[in-house]
Amino acid sequence: MIVELEKNRIIVGYARVSSREQAVDSQALEQQIARLKAAGATEIFQDIQSGSKNNRPALKELMTSISEGKIHEVIITRIDRIARSLPKLRECIEIFANRRVDLRVLDQEIDFTTSQGKLMVNLLGSLAEWETDLLSERVRHGKQYRRNKQVANESYPWGYKIVNDKYHLNESPFLCLISNRPSTYLELYYETDLTKLNALTVKEIARDCIDIFFNVKGATRALKVIFQKYGLAKINYRRNGSDGKFHWTVTGFIWWLSNPVLCGHTAYLQRINLGKGKRKKNQRENWELVYNTHSEHKLITDEEALEIQRILKFNHKKGPITNPELNETNSYREYAYQSGLVFCAECGSKCITKSAKRKHGGMYYYFACRYTGMGCENITSTRKQNIEDALIRTLVQRSQTITSELEPSPLPPEKSEKLKELESRLDALEKIPGFDPDMENLKNKIRKQITEEINPFISDSIVDKSTEEIIRVGNNLAIWHTLCPDDKVKVFQQIVHKITVHNGKVKEVILKI
Incomplete structure (x- = not known):
């Protein structure tokens, strides 16, 4: 009878790494999964998120299955894989205890049924939380150090690259329009040097996007022209820049147009850290702005930046309209x-x-x-x-x-x-x-x-x-x-x-x- 019960036990594993880079480059996630399977786990729940985040999807699914009585034992490699905050760790262990689910930690021998084991869990949880706080503090000090030196941010807008901690316009060849291809393009089909194909550079495309916006006087209309001109389709990708992907939403395009980097300035504190891995955009007036950090690498002038804001403000103020306010010549209609x-x-x-x-x-x-x-x-x-x-x-x-x-002047000016x-x-x-x-x-x-x-x-x-x-x-x-x-x-x-x-x-x- 005991043997039969042992056969029916459902044993799962939970693996977590902090970032996509750890999962792909260092095989940290793959190593965790291999160890959990070797320890007897028949199913693996895995997250690629910071341990300070409490709403991890795989962890939520795991805790739901435990609450429903579908799992008998959970295996992890270390206690901080479950959580890096002491309150969240206690919450999870309490659920394990209430549902009589065993928790096995491969790197730490802990008996959760004893007072010594409970003390050890609290100590390890406190250390994990302390380590997270230290990491956040190091990151803050690092960002402050970069601000003090007035170096470029780690992320950079489309059209730029980072050279020696400074923003530089990216003059790398990016794509070749069909209309610009040379007559001998078939002979150059496998050519790795894109300059021979009359390819446009990242800088040229970025400037062209700005000119298109000025011509059509609207972000939505500009994106329509840009996507048609460059043959781009919508992709579900969140980043532009270092990944080489090129796509904007209307909001993202407006955010890009308004980026001070394009005017030769550097803006810090554009986003606020809310804790637990959450961030939000900071109000523009609260940015820390350093002027003319790369004036020789401007995409737009300060006057053009003011004109961009005027157009955006006007379009936002007038609200949605049935008929577009532009005619075939790309100028505003009469009223x-x-x-x-x-x-x-x-x-x-x-x-x-x-x-x-x-x-x-x-x-x-x-x-x-x-x-x-x-x-x-x-x-x-x-x-x-x-x-x-x-x-x-x-x-x-x-x-x-x-x-x-x-007062009238007696003499002409x-x-x-x-x-x-x-x-x-x-x-x-x-x-x-x-x-x-x-x-x-x-x-x-x-x-x-x-x-x-x-x-x-x-x-x-x-x-x-x-x-x-x-x-x-x-x-x-x-x-x-x-x-x-x-x-x-x-x-x-x-x-x-x-x-x-x-x-x-x-x-x-x-x-x-």
């Missing part, structure tokens, strides 16, 4: 800037966009309260053109008010040295007799430069100007009406705080000045 700025004057909710067909062709575009008929009496929609007209009137009035408040030089060059060219197309192009170029010098509002650097400067020079209707949709998005989102509408009319335009 795209109004998204996220128009609110109901009665209930205060953000208005939604609508459209209707004209009788003689074309479309009308409106904003309407989302709660019309559900308690809000703001029934009539407001045309987007009427909103723009009211906005421009407000801007002109505000500009004229600011101008009138300034003195010309700048640059303006004098441009006028002198133009005057000299005008005195040259005859007609030359190249000469006329040069004259037109100088005339444009003179206009921009007189009226800085026309300059391409309008986004860099302050809100007050933009409004001050905008005392002319023509200035506002000549803006293209892209400039409207840049300018109006910068200077307008909110527009309220009620029953087809604009009630108030609130500026940021």
Whole structure:
């Protein structure tokens, strides 16, 4: 009878290593499994996770089977394979005792039924916990040492590599587009030197991804173009960079675009350690930022970084929309800037966009309260053109008010040295007799430069100007009406705080000045 009971005993083993590298490179997991099987285990539960994590899947499955009475004995190599925290270790041993399950530790002879054995378990558990704390402390000191030396982080964004503890742009050949392949590509098919195949480097692809984002003005749209251009499919892989895999989710792509490393800076403390192997992203304002650590290896300029954040902020502010705000030329549509700025004057909710067909062709575009008929009496929609007209009137009035408040100068403003030089060059060219197309192009170029010098509002650097400067020079209707949709998005989102509408009319335009 005793022999029969021994035959029916279910003996399992539990093996654990801390990381994938230990499991693959050092065969630590394989060695544990071999020892457990040699000791009599017929089934092995295995985890590749830190012992400080209490939600390991294989351990949870093992403890569930024990609670259900399916297991009679568990074999481990060391006591810290079960847990590295004393509370978790006590919890597991208590479950073993309650279900009368034997626990056999190959490297430590422990009798869990005696007081000496229980003392030994507590001592070993405390030592394992202490060792974990020491390891965490060493890691913290190591990271602090790296921060003090201002060296690159262990992980690095796509487009970079680490050379002598510094970020360097990765100029290694990565892939060759079909459109770029040489005519002799079949002869080079087995060639290991990718440069002969006109392969693009990691740096070139990374910069191209940034340019695509600027062209289409959106992360989701950019990824669609990137995946189509480079023939990439979605893969279930979490990392980009050292593993050579290339794929982004929308969130991951935005996180990459916003990484200070791309601007030549190094950011520390981007993630917070919550303990027990858990981490989360830290708030950007709490990062420890060191500027210009690798300025010769920038992917984007500081100005481009600001533009990226402006586009992301605008897209986030306007929220999801039915129709994309881009046309075939990859520029914003006419009233795209109004998204996220128009609110109901009665209930205060953000208005939604609508459209209707004209009788003689074309479309009308409106904003309407989302709660019309559900308690809000703001029934009539407001045309987007009427909103723009009211906005421009407000801007002109505000500009004229600011101008009138300034004390009039008895003398005209003195010309700048640059303006004098441009006028002198133009005057000299005008005195040259005859007609030359190249000469006329040069004259037109100088005339444009003179206009921009007189009226800085026309300059391409309008986004860099302050809100007050933009409004001050905008005392002319023509200035506002000549803006293209892209400039409207840049300018109006910068200077307008909110527009309220009620029953087809604009009630108030609130500026940021």
